Amino acid sequence: MTKTILTSRAAAVGGRDGKVSSDDNVINLDLVMPGTKGKEDIPTSNxxxxxxxxxxxxxxxxxxxxxxxxxxxxxxxxxxxxxxxxxxxxxxxxxxxxxxxxxxxxxxxxxxxxxxxxxxxxxxxxxxxxxxxxxxxxxxxxxxxx
Known part of the structure; x- marks a missing residue:
């Protein structure tokens, strides 16, 4: 059996127009469709x-x-x-x-x-x-x- 070295966890809600976050909340981003912009004051990614x-x-x-x-x-x-x-x-x-x-x-x-x-x-x-x-x-x- 292969030994697990590391497991990272994240969740997405709403697909490409939703939100993604890591279990430790270091990543906590709104997602936008590529080529579109989100709200000015909220960092977004894809x-x-x-x-x-x-x-x-x-x-x-x-x-x-x-x-x-x-x-x-x-x-x-x-x-x-x-x-x-x-x-x-x-x-x-x-x-x-x-x-x-x-x-x-x-x-x-x-x-x-x-x-x-x-x-x-x-x-x-x-x-x-x-x-x-x-x-x-x-x-x-x-x-x-x-």
Missing amino acids: PEQLFAAGYAACFDGAYNLMARQAKKRVETRTNSEVSLLQDEADNGVKIAAKLVVEVVGVSQEEAEELLEKAHGFCPYSKATRGNIDVDLSVKVVDALSE
Whole structure:
């Protein structure tokens, strides 16, 4: 039997025009349909934005772990885009992700090797593999911008 390492809990009410909250209330957001705005004084989000944030955080952690295992000292920023695309197969909607890692401290070749290792390790990458289009790239930079 597989050992559970962590369980996070959240609930949604009202779908894409509702509300989402975590069991500890750290996440407590109104949701709006993509492309629409909520009330001015209430922060809003959508499932794609939440998925993009989770994937970016998970992948950035995996990239840094792979760098540490390779005894490389790096600084990184992982930028994530999650898009809804028209699915021509059934005239519905599908999801796609794009991750761009900015890295300081290694060569472009080393950065690309770490990218592939991170993609093999990251739980979000494992969950999406073969299910959605994921576009990965990495670029070496002199310093991370604000």
